[in-house]
Amino acid sequence: MQKITKILVANRGEIALRIIRACRELEIKSVVVFSEADVNGIWVARADESYPIVGNAIDVYLKYDKIIDIAKRTKCDAIHPGYGFLSESAEFAQACMDKDLIFIGPKPHHIELFGDKMASKVAMKKIGVPVLEGTSSPIIDEEEGRKIALEIGYPIIIKAAFGGGGRGMRIVHFADDFSKMFASATNESIKYFGKGDVFIEKYVQNPRHIEIQIIADKYANVLHLGERDCSIQRRHQKVIEITPSPLLNDEVRQKLCTISVNAMKKLGYESVGTVEFLVDERNNIYFIEMNTRVQVEHPVTEIVTGVDIIQRMIEIAAGDKLKYLQSEIQFRGYAIEFRINSEDPQNNFMPTAGVVKKYLTPGGPGVRLDTSLYSGYETPTCYDSMLAKLIVWALDWDGAVAKARRALDEFHIEGFKTNIPLHREIVRDEGFKEAKFDTGYLDANMNMFN
Numbered sequence: 001m002q003k004i005t006k007i008l009v010a011n012r013g014e015i016a017l018r019i020i021r022a023c024r025e026l027e028i029k030s031v032v033v034f035s036e037a038d039v040n041g042i043w044v045a046r047a048d049e050s051y052p053i054v055g056n057a058i059d060v061y062l063k064y065d066k067i068i069d070i071a072k073r074t075k076c077d078a079i080h081p082g083y084g085f086l087s088e089s090a091e092f093a094q095a096c097m098d099k100d101l102i103f104i105g106p107k108p109h110h111i112e113l114f115g116d117k118m119a120s121k122v123a124m125k126k127i128g129v130p131v132l133e134g135t136s137s138p139i140i141d142e143e144e145g146r147k148i149a150l151e152i153g154y155p156i157i158i159k160a161a162f163g164g165g166g167r168g169m170r171i172v173h174f175a176d177d178f179s180k181m182f183a184s185a186t187n188e189s190i191k192y193f194g195k196g197d198v199f200i201e202k203y204v205q206n207p208r209h210i211e212i213q214i215i216a217d218k219y220a221n222v223l224h225l226g227e228r229d230c231s232i233q234r235r236h237q238k239v240i241e242i243t244p245s246p247l248l249n250d251e252v253r254q255k256l257c258t259i260s261v262n263a264m265k266k267l268g269y270e271s272v273g274t275v276e277f278l279v280d281e282r283n284n285i286y287f288i289e290m291n292t293r294v295q296v297e298h299p300v301t302e303i304v305t306g307v308d309i310i311q312r313m314i315e316i317a318a319g320d321k322l323k324y325l326q327s328e329i330q331f332r333g334y335a336i337e338f339r340i341n342s343e344d345p346q347n348n349f350m351p352t353a354g355v356v357k358k359y360l361t362p363g364g365p366g367v368r369l370d371t372s373l374y375s376g377y378e379t380p381t382c383y384d385s386m387l388a389k390l391i392v393w394a395l396d397w398d399g400a401v402a403k404a405r406r407a408l409d410e411f412h413i414e415g416f417k418t419n420i421p422l423h424r425e426i427v428r429d430e431g432f433k434e435a436k437f438d439t440g441y442l443d444a445n446m447n448m449f450n
């Protein structure tokens with residue numbers, strides 16, 4: 001069995017720090033590469049070794065020849081891609097393997113399959129996973145799209161085939177709006193993903209977004225670590241994530257977990273992954289996509305199960321067997337994660353930036369903070385606006401909400417606006433407290449929160 005002794009972390013920000021922490025506990029050395037904009041990143045200081053890469057702030061984290069070269073020169077045995085950047089590049093995973101580096105993630109062909117939402121729906125449907133009615137090849141021609149939309153029946157959703165982050169998606173309620181929406185989905189898809197391929201599927205009214213965390217080793221052992229409810233979204237982007245889902249009944253929960261585990265077994269999937277579903281008001285379930293990487297919201301699962309997802313991911317990549325049986329995974333209490341973003345909720349969520357002047361962090365029982373912020377840090381403007389993840393835990397739902405209220409009140413970041421005030425209002429909302437939310441909750445209540 002190949003042992004990992006040194007890992008290059010091909011990422012930045014809180015996830016780079018999270019991976020470095022996992023390495024430290026496993027007594028594995030860590031190496032980071034960083035851009036000029038990230039020279040003051042706390043993860044750069046915390047890694048055992050750090051190497052600057054010259055170039056555009058984003059490109060630095062995508063230059064995989066350079067990253068692989070540094071990994072080889074510094075005698076790393078493996079590369080952890082985190083999320084975003086190269087994490088879902090099958091080409092990068094293959095390039096690592098070609099250079100005898102372990103890519104800490106799934107096999108390239110699985111990354112490739114699930115990187116294409118349409119192809120993955122087709123593959124999952126074939127093995128018995130319920131999917132939404134929709135097209136199975138890209139729609140290039142508007143007229144063809146219009147015909148298909150009529151067949152499926154409005155409302156429909158147009159989606160970027162290679163999309164993510166809620167981008168390149170347009171809901172169409174009436175045939176008259178089809179042209180306009182088709183053009184804007186295609187244009188946004190080209191802008192963000194370099195490809196204009198879109199597909200059409202039935203739009204589900206008022207669903208919940210429920211996803212299943214999977215962890216699988218090289219020996220066909222596949223476990224689930226329960227679900228996360230990611231229904232609290234702004235413009236299809238997750239803002240708050242919860243586990244377990246407060247209103248999901250046990251039968252549906254079991255069904256989602258079983259379907260996900262069986263699908264991953266059939267496909268021979270390895271590493272961690274998340275199978276995402278929509279659950280409608282009648283508890284019908286539909287697979288929407290699979291993410292072949294560690295997700296932003298993994299800490300809530302870690303807290304209720306006690307499983308360190310990043311550490312296990314590293315061990316599996318090294319060829320270890322999974323440490324646990326499904327029956328040994330225990331779920332305890334409720335965890336909620338709040339994404340703290342540098343954006344102004346009172347000014348249309350415009351991105352903000354600046355120097356962290358006053359910095360008071362929440363603590364006490366049941367509070368975890370994953371962040372790369374510190375007092376005096378100047379936030380770069382060129383990256384994602386998520387700066388911190390506040391995670392709270394309590395034995396029951398009401399306790400978790402109370403904990404969240406208290407922890408959010410304790411959190412003060414001065415120097416620029418953040419979305420903390422929005423989170424404070426959400427946790428005081430009766431709808432939230434009673435767990436009466438679906439994917440439309442936040443957008444529908446935005447006026448109330450402003």
Ligand code: ADP
Binds near residue numbers: 165202204209439
């Ligand atoms: P992305 O990869 O951009 O995050 P997803 O396919 O995961 O896109 O969908 C993100 C969100 O968009 C979902 O959580 C849900 O709120 C909404 N959504 C996606 N597909 C549908 C659909 N067919 N019907 C209703 N809402 C949808």
